[in-house]
Amino acid sequence: MAITRPVPNANKTPTTSDDAAVEAFISGAPDSPKKPRGVIKGKRQQITLTMPPALLEKVDALAAELGQSRAAVINMAIYRAVEHGLTIDGLRKN
Numbered sequence: 001m002a003i004t005r006p007v008p009n010a011n012k013t014p015t016t017s018d019d020a021a022v023e024a025f026i027s028g029a030p031d032s033p034k035k036p037r038g039v040i041k042g043k044r045q046q047i048t049l050t051m052p053p054a055l056l057e058k059v060d061a062l063a064a065e066l067g068q069s070r071a072a073v074i075n076m077a078i079y080r081a082v083e084h085g086l087t088i089d090g091l092r093k094n
Contacts, residue, residue, distance in 0.1 A: 049074070 039046040051059075063073040085094040 059073055060070055063070050066073065068076075085092055087093075
């Protein structure tokens with residue numbers, strides 16, 4: 001009796017484990033659209049923010065007055081805008 005190689009099945013449909021492996025491969029790529037940007041630190045995600053120096057000085061002054069960090073003041077301001085709305089040029093957004 002001769003040993004033969006199995007004939008590959010060209011009609012094979014991918015299994016769920018194949019799908020999961022493909023998804024894991026794509027998600028792991030450095031340029032994956034599903035990969036969150038920034039650095040995860042505990043339950044928070046680090047971002048980069050740029051602002052004019054004059055505004056940064058005002059943020060730092062407010063932080064010192066409140067006894068909070070710069071990051072805390074920025075987080076509170078963003079939270080307030082998102083939760084309670086924001087008015088820009090007389091137009092209120094909620």
